[in-house]
Amino acid sequence: xxxxLELKNVSKNYGKVIAADNIxxxxxxxxxxxxxxxxxxxxxxxxxxxxxxxxxxxxxxxxINGKDxxxxxxxxxxxxMVFQDFLLFPHKTVAENIxxxxxxxxxxxxxxxxxxxxxxHLTQLEGLENRYPYQLSGGQKQRVALARGLVSKPSLxxxxxxxxxxxxxxxxxxxxxxxxxxxxxxxxxIYVTHNQQEALTMSDSIAIxxxxxxxxxxxxxxxxxxxxxxxxxxxxxxxxxxxxxxxxVQDGIATMTFHGKTIQARAHNGLKxxxxxxxxxKSERIRMEVEENPDAPCGVVLDKIFKGQYIxxxxxxxxxxxxxxxxGTLSQIKAKDRISISWDPQVADAFPLPPxxxx
Amino acid sequence: MNQKIFWRLSxxxxxxxxxxxxxxxxxxxxxxxxxxxSYTMIADWNLDNYIRLLTDKTYLTFLMRxxxxxxxxxxxxxxxxxxxxFFIARYGGKYKIILLLLTSAPFLTGEVLRVTALQQxxxxxxxxxxxxxNFGIExxxxxxxxxxxxxxxxxxxxxxxMVLAIYLSLLxxxxxxxxxxxxxxxxxxxxxxxxxxxxxxxxxxxxxxLVFVPTLASxxxxxxxxxxxxxxxxxxxxxxxxxxxxxxxxxxxxVVLFFVSILVLLVVWRLVGDLRRxxxxxxxxxxx
Amino acid sequence: xxxxxxxxxxxxxxxxxxxxxYAPIVYIVYxxxxxxGVWPFPPDFTLEHxxxxxxxxxxxxxxxxxxxxxxxxxxxxxxxxxMATIAILKYHVKGRMIMTGLFLSPLFIAxxxxxxxxxxxxxxxxxxxxxxxxxxxxxxxxxxxxxxxxVLAQLARYDWRLDDAAMVFGATPxxxxxxxxxxxxxxxxxxxxxxxxxxxxxNLEISFYNLGxxxxxxxxxxxxxxxxxxxxxxxxxxxxxxxxxVFFGVLYAMLKSGLLKLDYKEA
Numbered sequence: 001x002x003x004x005l006e007l008k009n010v011s012k013n014y015g016k017v018i019a020a021d022n023i024x025x026x027x028x029x030x031x032x033x034x035x036x037x038x039x040x041x042x043x044x045x046x047x048x049x050x051x052x053x054x055x056x057x058x059x060x061x062x063x064i065n066g067k068d069x070x071x072x073x074x075x076x077x078x079x080x081m082v083f084q085d086f087l088l089f090p091h092k093t094v095a096e097n098i099x100x101x102x103x104x105x106x107x108x109x110x111x112x113x114x115x116x117x118x119x120x121h122l123t124q125l126e127g128l129e130n131r132y133p134y135q136l137s138g139g140q141k142q143r144v145a146l147a148r149g150l151v152s153k154p155s156l157x158x159x160x161x162x163x164x165x166x167x168x169x170x171x172x173x174x175x176x177x178x179x180x181x182x183x184x185x186x187x188x189x190i191y192v193t194h195n196q197q198e199a200l201t202m203s204d205s206i207a208i209x210x211x212x213x214x215x216x217x218x219x220x221x222x223x224x225x226x227x228x229x230x231x232x233x234x235x236x237x238x239x240x241x242x243x244x245x246x247x248x249v250q251d252g253i254a255t256m257t258f259h260g261k262t263i264q265a266r267a268h269n270g271l272k273x274x275x276x277x278x279x280x281x282k283s284e285r286i287r288m289e290v291e292e293n294p295d296a297p298c299g300v301v302l303d304k305i306f307k308g309q310y311i312x313x314x315x316x317x318x319x320x321x322x323x324x325x326x327x328g329t330l331s332q333i334k335a336k337d338r339i340s341i342s343w344d345p346q347v348a349d350a351f352p353l354p355p356x357x358x359x
Numbered sequence: 360m361n362q363k364i365f366w367r368l369s370x371x372x373x374x375x376x377x378x379x380x381x382x383x384x385x386x387x388x389x390x391x392x393x394x395x396x397s398y399t400m401i402a403d404w405n406l407d408n409y410i411r412l413l414t415d416k417t418y419l420t421f422l423m424r425x426x427x428x429x430x431x432x433x434x435x436x437x438x439x440x441x442x443x444x445f446f447i448a449r450y451g452g453k454y455k456i457i458l459l460l461l462t463s464a465p466f467l468t469g470e471v472l473r474v475t476a477l478q479q480x481x482x483x484x485x486x487x488x489x490x491x492x493n494f495g496i497e498x499x500x501x502x503x504x505x506x507x508x509x510x511x512x513x514x515x516x517x518x519x520x521m522v523l524a525i526y527l528s529l530l531x532x533x534x535x536x537x538x539x540x541x542x543x544x545x546x547x548x549x550x551x552x553x554x555x556x557x558x559x560x561x562x563x564x565x566x567x568x569l570v571f572v573p574t575l576a577s578x579x580x581x582x583x584x585x586x587x588x589x590x591x592x593x594x595x596x597x598x599x600x601x602x603x604x605x606x607x608x609x610x611x612x613x614v615v616l617f618f619v620s621i622l623v624l625l626v627v628w629r630l631v632g633d634l635r636r637x638x639x640x641x642x643x644x645x646x647x
Numbered sequence: 648x649x650x651x652x653x654x655x656x657x658x659x660x661x662x663x664x665x666x667x668x669y670a671p672i673v674y675i676v677y678x679x680x681x682x683x684g685v686w687p688f689p690p691d692f693t694l695e696h697x698x699x700x701x702x703x704x705x706x707x708x709x710x711x712x713x714x715x716x717x718x719x720x721x722x723x724x725x726x727x728x729x730m731a732t733i734a735i736l737k738y739h740v741k742g743r744m745i746m747t748g749l750f751l752s753p754l755f756i757a758x759x760x761x762x763x764x765x766x767x768x769x770x771x772x773x774x775x776x777x778x779x780x781x782x783x784x785x786x787x788x789x790x791x792x793x794x795x796x797x798v799l800a801q802l803a804r805y806d807w808r809l810d811d812a813a814m815v816f817g818a819t820p821x822x823x824x825x826x827x828x829x830x831x832x833x834x835x836x837x838x839x840x841x842x843x844x845x846x847x848x849x850n851l852e853i854s855f856y857n858l859g860x861x862x863x864x865x866x867x868x869x870x871x872x873x874x875x876x877x878x879x880x881x882x883x884x885x886x887x888x889x890x891x892x893v894f895f896g897v898l899y900a901m902l903k904s905g906l907l908k909l910d911y912k913e914a
Binding site (some may be wrong): 079086089090105148 | 668808811813814819822906
C-alpha cells in the first residue's frame with residue numbers, strides 16, 4: 001500500500017487571487033479521496049495542477065508514484081481524468097473516444113480490442129461503440145467519459161465534478177458505480193465536488209477547501225463528527241448555529257450562556273471564558289422535548305417538513321433564533337407545539353466569534 | 360508560458376500586417392506632403408495638397424456625394440441583409456454553408472463584368488427600358504445613368520459583405536433566448552428589438568463598415584452607371600494615379616479617405632454603445 | 648401563425664437577393680452564347696466566343712495569374728488568421744484586445760488605399776516594380792482581416808477544454824492539433840480560405856496598381872472596356888460559374904448524404 005500522489009507546499013496564484021495556498025496532501029493506493037468545497041474554493045485548480053494543466057508557483061511539488069512531475073507536461077504523467085461536462089470528442093465515436101488514451105500510447109490493435117471489450121463490459125457500454133457523443137444520453141456520456149479515463153489503467157484517476165450535470169436519480173446510481181470501479185481497479189480516485197452528499201457517499205478521505213486553503217483533511221467519519229475548523233463545522237452536514245457567551249471552559253468542554261440558559265459544546269481554537277462563541281450542532285443531533293424545561297433553550301415549532309426518510313422541524317428558539325432539527329418520521333411533535341431542545345456536549349462545537357465590524 | 364505561445368501564434372500575422380499594411384500607409388502619408396513633377400516624387404515638404412483639397416469645391420463635392428452614397432447603400436444593405444442572414448442562420452440547418460456561399464459566389468465573376476452586365480440591364484439601351492419601350496411604356500429615368508443606378512450597383516456589389524458579417528454574428532447567438540422572450544410575453548418584433556438586435560449589434564456594425572468603406576472609395580460602378588453627375592471621390596482619386604500622374608495629390612486624397620473611414624468607424628462605434636452588452640463573448644465566460 | 652409569416656418574409660428576401668445577385672450572371676451566360684454582345688435580341692446562338700477563348704493565350708494567362716493570386720493570398724491569409732485566432736481565443740493573456748484590433752483593422756481601409764500605398768512603397772521606397780508576389784502580399788493584408796473575422800466568429804464557440812482533455816490522455820500539442828482541434832475547426836478555416844480566395848481572385852484595384860501589364864482576369868476585363876467587354880470574358884465567366892455550381896452540387900450531395908458533417912451538435 002504505497003503513496004501514489006503527494007502534494008508538497010503546492011501554491012498557485014493568479015495575480016492577486018490565491019487559488020491554492022500551501023496545500024499538502026498524500027493519497028494512498030486504494031484511497032477514494034475527495035476535494036470538497038464551495039465553488040471558487042480552488043479545488044478545480046488543485047486538480048488541474050495534479051493533471052499538469054496549470055503550473056503551480058515556485059517551491060511547489062507534485063509527486064506521482066515517487067516521481068517529481070511538477071514541471072512535466074500533462075501528456076507525460078500517465079493519469080486518467082473525467083472532466084466536468086464530460087468533454088467527449090464530438091467527432092469521434094464512442095469506441096474512438098474510449099480508445100484515445102491507448103492510441104496516444106501507440107498500443108497494438110490487439111491490446112486496444114481487449115481493453116475496449118473489458119472497459120465497455122465494466123461500464124455497460126456494449127453495443128454503443130459506433131455511436132457519436134451527440135447520440136448518447138447524459139448517463140451514457142458519463143460512462144464513456146469514465147471508460148476513457150480508466151481504459152489505459154492509469155495510476156491515478158482525477159474526476160472533476162463528473163456528476164454535476166446529471167439528474168438526481170442517475171447521480172445516486174453513478175455514485176455507487178464509481179465507487180465500485182475504484183474498488184475493482186484498485187487505483188486512487190481523486191474526486192472534486194461541491195456536493196458533500198457525493199463526497200460523503202463515495203470517499204474514504206475528504207479534504208475540505210475554502211478560499212484556496214485546506215481547512216481539514218481526514219477520514220470522512222472523523223471529519224463529520226470532529227470538525228476542527230469553524231468552516232468545516234458549518235459546511236458539513238446540515239449544521240445549526242447559535243451564538244452564546246462563554247462562562248467557563250473545562251476539560252475541553254465550554255459552558256455557555258444563551259438567553260439565560262446554559263448550553264455546552266466542545267471548545268475549539270483557544271476559546272476561553274468571557275469570549276463570544278458560535279456553536280454548531282448538526283440538525284440530526286438536536287433532541288426535542290414537548291414539555292418545557294426551564295434550564296434548556298425553549299421555543300416554538302414554526303413548520304414541519306416531511307422529507308421522506310426524516311422530518312425537518314423549523315424551530316424558533318428563544319425568540320429570533322431559527323434552527324432546524326431533524327427527527328425520525330415517527331415523531332409526534334406538530335407545528336405550533338412549544339418545545340425545549342438539548343444535545344450531547346460531545347457532538348456540538350464552539351468557536352470564538354470573530355469581533356464584529358464596528359460598522 | 361502561455362504568453363510565449365500567444366506571441367508565437369499571433370506574432371507572424373501581426374508582423375505581416377505591420378510591414379505590408381502599416382508601413383505602406385505611412386509611405387503615402389509622407390508622400391502626401393511632397394509634390395509631383397513630371398511623374399516623379401519630389402521631397403519638397405508642403406501642405407499644398409491638403410490646402411487644395413480643402414479649398415477646391417470640386418473635391419469636397421465629390422467627397423460629400425460619396426459620403427451620402429455610402430450612407431444610403433449601407434442602410435439599404437442593412438435592411439436587406441438582416442432577414443437574409445437571420446433566415447440562413449436560424450433555418451439553414453446543415454445547408455447553411457451553401458446558402459451563405461451562394462450570396463458570395465457572384466464575386467467570382469468579377470466587379471467589372473458584373474457592373475457592365477448591370478449597365479446592360481439597367482441602362483437606356485438596357486434590358487428593362489428596351490422591354491418597356493417595346494410595350495410603349497416610357498423608360499424609367501431613375502434607372503438610367505443616375506445616382507440611383509449607382510446606388511443599385513453598389514448595393515449589388517457589397518451587400519454580401521453585410522450578410523456575411525451579420526450571419527457570423529448570429530452563429531454565436533443562442534436562438535433559444537427568443538423562446539425565453541416569447542414565453543415571457545414578447546411578440547416577435549419586440550423579441551427582435553429586445554434580444555436579437557442588441558446581442559448582434561457588433562456584428563451588424565462590422566457589416567455596415569464593410570459596406571460603407573468600399574462604397575466610399577468606389578470608382579468603377581459610378582463610371583458605368585453614374586452618368587454625368589455621378590462621379591464619386593474614388594473616380595478623381597484614381598485619376599491622380601492614372602492620366603494626370605499627380606501622385607502626391609493622390610496620396611493626400613488617400614490619406615483623407617483613410618481618416619474619413621476612421622471617423623465613420625468611430626461614429627458607428629459610438630452608436631453601438633456599450634461593448635459589454637453587445638454579445639461578443641467567448642465560451643467559458645471569457646470576454647474580448 | 649406569426650412566426651411562419653416572419654419566416655416566409657425572410658425566405659422571400661433571400662430569394663429576391665439571389666435573383667438580384669444572379670440576374671447579371673444569367674445575362675452574362677446568355678450573352679456568352681450570342682453573336683451580338685451589345686443588343687443580343689433576338690437570340691442568335693453561337694459558340695465562337697468559347698472557341699476563341701480556347702485559342703487566345705492571354706485569357707489562359709490571366710486565369711492562371713488570378714488563380715495563383717487567389718490561392719496564394721487565401722493560403723497565407725487563412726494560415727495567419729487561424730494562428731492569431733487560436734492565440735487570442737485559447738490563451739487568456741495580455742495583448743488580446745490589441746491583437747484583435749490589429750487583425751480587424753484592414754477591414755476598415757479601402758482597397759484602393761492598399762493598392763496605391765503598396766504601389767508607392769514598392770516603387771518609390773524599395774525601387775521595385777510590382778509583381779505577382781507583391782500583389783499576393785498586398786491582397787493578403789485585407790484578406791487576413793476577412794479570414795480572421797470568419798475564423799474568430801466560428802471558433803468563439805469552440806471548447807478549448809477539449810484540447811486539455813486530449814493532453815491529459817497523452818497527446819502532445821502537435822497531436823492535439825491533428826487529432827482534435829483541426830478536425831473540429833477545419834470548416835471555419837475552409838470558410839476563411841474560400842472568402843479570401845473570392846476576394847483576391849477578383850481584386851482589381853490592388854492587381855491594377857501592382858501588376859502593370861501582367862494580366863489577371865479583372866485587369867483583362869478592365870483593359871477590354873475601351874472596346875466594350877470582349878465576349879470571350881463572358882464565356883470565361885460562364886465557365887467559372889459552371890465550375891462553382893458543380894462545386895455547390897457536390898457540396899449539397901455530400902451534406903445531404905451525411906458524408907460531410909460541419910456541425911456535430913446537430914443530429
